Each structure stands twice: as C-alpha cells, then as structure tokens.
Amino acid sequence: MNMLAPQTLSHVLDENRQRGRPSLVVYLTGGLPDLTTTARLVETVALAGADAVELGIPFSDPIMDGPVIQAASQRALTGGTTPEQVFDVVREVSGLLPVGLMTYANIVGHMGWNRFAARAAAAGATAVIIPDLPLEEAESWLLAAQAKGIEPVLFVAPTSSDERILKNAARTQGFLYAVGTLGVTGERHALADTVAALTVRAKALTTKPVLVGVGVSTPAQAAEAAATADGVVVGSAVVRRVLEAAGPDEAVETVQSFVGELRAALDEVAQPMSGPAFDAACELCEAARLTPWFHEDDLCWIAECEACSVPIVVWRHHGLPAPADEKAMLARLGRVAEGRFGEGKWFVDGERRQIPDHWHAHARWKWV
Amino acid sequence: MTDQHVPDPVSGRVCAETDPETGSETDPETGARPASSPRQKEQKGQDAGGLSPLDLGDGRYGEFGGLFVPETLIPALQELETAFSTAWVDAGFRAQLDGLLRDYAGRPTPLTDAVRLAETLGGPRVLLKREDLNHTGSHKINNTLGQALLALRMGKSRVIAETGAGQHGVATATVAALFGLECAVFMGEEDVARQALNVVRMQLLGAEVIPVSSGSRTLKDATNEALRDWVATVESTHYIIGSVVGPHPYPGLVRELQRVIGTEARAQCVASTGGDPSGVIACVGGGSNAMGIFADFLDLPEVRLFGVEAAGKGLESGLHGASVQRGVPGVLHGARTMLLQDEHGQIKEAHSISAGLDYPGVGPEHAALAASGRATYIGCTDAEALDGLRLLSRTEGIIPALESAHAVAALSRLVQEGVFTEDDTVLLCVSGRGDKDMDQVAAYLDLTGRA
Numbered sequence: 001m002n003m004l005a006p007q008t009l010s011h012v013l014d015e016n017r018q019r020g021r022p023s024l025v026v027y028l029t030g031g032l033p034d035l036t037t038t039a040r041l042v043e044t045v046a047l048a049g050a051d052a053v054e055l056g057i058p059f060s061d062p063i064m065d066g067p068v069i070q071a072a073s074q075r076a077l078t079g080g081t082t083p084e085q086v087f088d089v090v091r092e093v094s095g096l097l098p099v100g101l102m103t104y105a106n107i108v109g110h111m112g113w114n115r116f117a118a119r120a121a122a123a124g125a126t127a128v129i130i131p132d133l134p135l136e137e138a139e140s141w142l143l144a145a146q147a148k149g150i151e152p153v154l155f156v157a158p159t160s161s162d163e164r165i166l167k168n169a170a171r172t173q174g175f176l177y178a179v180g181t182l183g184v185t186g187e188r189h190a191l192a193d194t195v196a197a198l199t200v201r202a203k204a205l206t207t208k209p210v211l212v213g214v215g216v217s218t219p220a221q222a223a224e225a226a227a228t229a230d231g232v233v234v235g236s237a238v239v240r241r242v243l244e245a246a247g248p249d250e251a252v253e254t255v256q257s258f259v260g261e262l263r264a265a266l267d268e269v270a271q272p273m274s275g276p277a278f279d280a281a282c283e284l285c286e287a288a289r290l291t292p293w294f295h296e297d298d299l300c301w302i303a304e305c306e307a308c309s310v311p312i313v314v315w316r317h318h319g320l321p322a323p324a325d326e327k328a329m330l331a332r333l334g335r336v337a338e339g340r341f342g343e344g345k346w347f348v349d350g351e352r353r354q355i356p357d358h359w360h361a362h363a364r365w366k367w368v
Numbered sequence: 369m370t371d372q373h374v375p376d377p378v379s380g381r382v383c384a385e386t387d388p389e390t391g392s393e394t395d396p397e398t399g400a401r402p403a404s405s406p407r408q409k410e411q412k413g414q415d416a417g418g419l420s421p422l423d424l425g426d427g428r429y430g431e432f433g434g435l436f437v438p439e440t441l442i443p444a445l446q447e448l449e450t451a452f453s454t455a456w457v458d459a460g461f462r463a464q465l466d467g468l469l470r471d472y473a474g475r476p477t478p479l480t481d482a483v484r485l486a487e488t489l490g491g492p493r494v495l496l497k498r499e500d501l502n503h504t505g506s507h508k509i510n511n512t513l514g515q516a517l518l519a520l521r522m523g524k525s526r527v528i529a530e531t532g533a534g535q536h537g538v539a540t541a542t543v544a545a546l547f548g549l550e551c552a553v554f555m556g557e558e559d560v561a562r563q564a565l566n567v568v569r570m571q572l573l574g575a576e577v578i579p580v581s582s583g584s585r586t587l588k589d590a591t592n593e594a595l596r597d598w599v600a601t602v603e604s605t606h607y608i609i610g611s612v613v614g615p616h617p618y619p620g621l622v623r624e625l626q627r628v629i630g631t632e633a634r635a636q637c638v639a640s641t642g643g644d645p646s647g648v649i650a651c652v653g654g655g656s657n658a659m660g661i662f663a664d665f666l667d668l669p670e671v672r673l674f675g676v677e678a679a680g681k682g683l684e685s686g687l688h689g690a691s692v693q694r695g696v697p698g699v700l701h702g703a704r705t706m707l708l709q710d711e712h713g714q715i716k717e718a719h720s721i722s723a724g725l726d727y728p729g730v731g732p733e734h735a736a737l738a739a740s741g742r743a744t745y746i747g748c749t750d751a752e753a754l755d756g757l758r759l760l761s762r763t764e765g766i767i768p769a770l771e772s773a774h775a776v777a778a779l780s781r782l783v784q785e786g787v788f789t790e791d792d793t794v795l796l797c798v799s800g801r802g803d804k805d806m807d808q809v810a811a812y813l814d815l816t817g818r819a
Contacts, residue, residue, distance in 0.1 A: 060583065060714040061700060063595045064438045070582055082712050105436050105699040110713030132436045132699070157440035159602060164442065179440055183600035 427616020534566025611654025
C-alpha cells in the first residue's frame, strides 16, 4: 500500500463543509500551455488555496465546453498531449491535493472503463468527471471506478427534476456537481439566478457536498455561489488567464494571484467553527432520544423539542454551520413542519435562547 | 414493428386542392392543434386508430446508440421521446403530417424506371426513388416537417439545426418559415464556402446561418456547436437533428420520419414489377435516407441492402468518411457508434467531395446493421462519385446530388462485380438533386480536363 495515498475529494470537501468552509476546486486543461507548466500550475493553485484540482484530458469535440476551454483543448492537442501524459502529470502532483480527472466519454471508453479507472488510480487521481456520461450510460463506468477506488462525480442541472437530483446524488462521490447555468462552460458577467434555485433544491435532497460549476467567473461570484452551495468549481476564468499569458512564468503568476483572490473571497463567507465538532457538555451534541425523531441524516436531525413540543432541527456538529448547510437544514425542517402544521401555517424560529453555540431552529405554528 | 400509416403511394401524385388560406401559412397555435387545422379536413376517411403505441425502445441498437449527453439535456430528450411516441399514434398528428408531406413536400415521390441507365450498365432493372423531387430538393424535408410539428406540440418557439451540404439546413429553414418559428442553422465555415447557394436559400427563408470555425470546420463541428447552443436554450428551443444520429430518441425518431421513403418505394416496386427488389442502395453519411429506405426491408432477408460511404481519396488514403468500414466504436454527438478516431480516442476529420457525407460518424443503427451483417457497407471515392453523377445525368436526364451520386457509382461497381445481374431489380435512392453542387462539380471536371 502506498504510504502517500492521496486524500480523496470526499475527505477534503466533507471536512470543509463540516468546518463551514466553502470548497474551491480549480479546473486546468492538461497540456496547456505544456505539460511541465501544467504541473507547475497545479502546485501553484494548491499553494494559493485550492482544495482540489480538476485536470482536463483534452478531447477533440468537447460539447459541454465554451470557447475558452475549446481553445485550450485544441492548443493542448496540437501540442500533442495524450491521456498518458496527463496521467504522468497527475503522478507528479497528486501528493499535494486531491486531483480529479475531467474528460469526455470517448476518451475513457476508448481506453476502456476498467483500464482508464486503473490507470487514473495508479497515477494517484482520486476522482473522475465525465460530463457526457449521464446515469443512463454510466453503470459500467461506476462499477469500474468503484473497483479501483476512483470517485465518480455526477451532475445535476437547472433542468433536473428532484427525482433526477436524488438519483445522481445517490451515486455521485466526492461531490455533486451542480451546473450553475443553462449553457456550456465559460465566463459570465453575473452569477445566474439558477444557481441559488438549484443548489438550495439539491442541498435539501442530499448530504453530500454540492459544488457549483459553469459560469462562476469572479471572486465575488464564487462568494455569492457559496451562500447556497458548499463550494465552487472555477474553470474558464482560470484557463483564460493561462491562454492569455505571455509565457509559463506569467501564467503561473497570474493564476496564483487569481486563485488567491478566489480563496480570500470564499474565506470571507466562511463560518469557522469555534472549538471542536463535539462538545461533551452540550445537550444538543448528546442528542439523547427523549422524544420522537422525525428525520435524521449526516447533516442534521429533527425531533420533537422537549421543552416546546414543536419540531426542532439540530445540526450534527457543535457550533455554527455555513450558510448553505443552514439553508439545507431549514428546508428539511420545512418538510416536517408542513406535515405537522399544514402548508403556510408555520414559521421558523431561529433564535437560540438556551444553547446559542450549537445551531438549531424551531418550526412553530403560525396563526393564520 | 409499428403499423405504418401513409397514403397509398400507388395511387399516384394527385394532390388535394390546397386551401389558399392555409397553403403556405400555418399559425403555430393551430398548427400545434391538428384537430382545429383545416388541413386535417382533407384527411377525412383516414383512420390512425389501429396504431399501436410506438416504442423506440431504449435507443440501443446492439452495442450502439444510447444517450451520451450532459445532464442538462436529459429532460429535453425524455420530453421529446414522450412527445414523439404519443404523437406518432395520434391520428390527428399523423393526418396533419401526411397532409403536409402530400400537399407541401410533394409526396409520394415517383419511382422512375431508369431504362437507359440499366441498358448502359448492362445489368439489372434499376428503379430510382426520386427524393430529389421533394420540395427543397432532398429527403430532408420528410424529417424536418415531422420534427417541426413536434416542436410546436412541445411548445417550443425556436428550432436549431446543423447542416453539412446545406440540404438539412434549407429543409429546417423552410419548415421554420412555414410555421413561423425562429431558426438558427450551424454550418462549418468550409461548407459555407462550398455550398454558398444553400446559405443564400437559408437566409432568404429567414434563418440565421451561423458559420462554425472550430475544429475541421465541417458537419462534425457544426453539430458540436448546435449541441452547445441547445444546452443553453433547451427550454425554448427544439434541436432538429438532420440524420439518424445523435442521442436517443433521435436515431429512431428520424428513421420513423424517413421510413416513408421505403414504404412508398416498396409498394411502388411491387406495383410495377410484381415483387420486392433484390437489392436496395443508398448513400450513407449520417445515414437518414438509407435508414428510411431500408426500414421496411429489414425483415425481408432476401432483399440485399447496400449503404454507400464516402471513400474520398480512397479507403487506404486515410482521407475518407467511411466510419462503418474504417472506424472503431466510440462516443460522439450523444451516441455510441462507429467513428473515425486516432489511437487516443480523438475524433479524426473526415474527407469527402460531398459535404453531406463529410462526417466521421454514422447513425448507430447502421453500425448495428453492419455488425449483424444485415446490410453491407461499401465505399465510393470522390472520382467514382463524379463518374456516377455524370452517368445518371447523361443516361436519365437526372442530375443527382454528389451524395446520391455515390449510390449511383456503387450500383455501377456492383453490376461490374456481378453482384446484380439481368434477373435482378435494384432500388436506388436518389436522395437529393445536384443543383447545389454545380459550382463544385464544374471546378472538379475542369481540373480533370474531362468536362
């Protein structure tokens, strides 16, 4: 067993979420501007504060990508970049942070699902993202990935029904990739309205981290997205800087400062937890089942409040959660409250009178 | 197999009187509700009540097909599948489509007994299925009329299409004009240059032609760009794919809309010869005219089916569009099929004199028919296609499209090789007319000094 076995995406992103720290995943095209610089860029984004890297194996016909990543892929391919060479880059950098590979179904299928998973894992990649492989076609791939310990990342989109979100959330590993906007990858002037709607919906349906990608272009947009999601994937905005740089040094420099800005903006919306995740003296941490429980998952539990006799939602961890988790827990409380009091006949009482340092909220009956 | 519902093709091309109120315009609102469409009145007496629900299955053809698309598009594909399978058994929808095929497109198209061509070849009797006589000049209108009606049924106000030779683009722009739909057509820059006439036609019809400069700047890249547009506009837009390619349900849907070619041809052949043909020949790019003419013969093993791919500069030259013969399985444009690709899985550029066959993939059902051996795929080079074009022009007075000319050239070779003899009857699909290719053909013939 390799003693330097890399941490998985799940480890890093789950831990971030529990600490109330939004995650930052940065996409880079393998072989842009060349393989040596790609490795340098991965080191750079790791040092600048990215939690993980999504490394693209360029494909000739990237239908989910806009002009920037198309141009990057084309340039990398013209430079002769092959899947094997991108695996070599992964081998070089995978000790620094979790590395996911991103490529299209034909590249993976051409090598063979099992062989690709085996080589990716041997190189030290921990996850693989295939944007044109929906669940309907993914069964062989999911089995191959599982067998090699690769986390397959699945997508949800603004057009996804709740049923599809549930299905993809159930099978994804590492995180659930929420496509922020209707469209292909690329920078946008503003964060799409669809981001909040989709992530709130997705987070109400899963306890896995939900990260927004596609159309997250600036530090401000990243921070805005992190208000409802567990983090962001930033691709085109980074790759454009590499494409526009005069040489490798300038590319490294400009990416370093941009990723640093993204990290800082995300840290501003973070809610760092004070103290440990479990406080032996805290009644809510104890979670004694004194009254009926209506719901429980990895994120929270909902029970009848011993004192008030109304539903109370309690975070699994001591302290205060990130805004995105707070919204997700309130959505769960809402479902219990609807059943209890009827539609619209309740409200959230978020005040923490007795135990202010362990997040919880009550749903109370509303006089209508 | 689903029961088919088409007008009796043997009764000839007697068009019902076109209502001047509706002959050229259909309100999208009423167009979407065939029950209130005046066109339906012409269809009284026809009954689609005997149709069983259409099942396109899971879109798998052996190991080929499927739906390899971004998550964003999955709901739209499911919606399309539902819309199509319910529309196809809706008598009102079928009556409206049949009415349009008859009164607007000009169906049934004739079956021409190519006597002088047959004499020249010295072999079998040759029956030409004249898809070149459809409105807009090719078989593409069969598909676009059907898909436009589906777009209306799904409440979409905009349609997009990819096009190679421009024939599908023109057919899409035409139905968009007919139904008042907004229309954008993606076309590779190289094809924009070599098919200028069709660009003008599309623009005249009110469509926006978007030149695509990425990759090989041909049909493959136009399809990529159409898919990217659709990912962004899927809520208001229907993507009218022009061939039996793409994600499920498109390959089956387009085959059903093109099936009319073979259904008519078979009945016409029986009426004029007393039996089924011994062979059917059609060109294959994506393969929609071939799938359309093959469909009703698939269950008749005694009828030999030949698909003709572009061999370009020769199958051994590497410059061709022969995905079935020289490709390996892979995933492109939403389906697993035979593809021209390199050892790493990067898609290679196709080459053909004919923009419509210049595509590195093929419909998944063709890939499956080749794998099972039910159909045979052969290649004709650019030079052979030019010979085929001249042969048909001079013997029958029919100038075929360069795509269809590949089928003529294949017939010529199959006769030389003794595959078809005097005892045989061969059905050949003239998928389109050659007007669009005249500049290019003139240039080629000058170059070779043979004009």
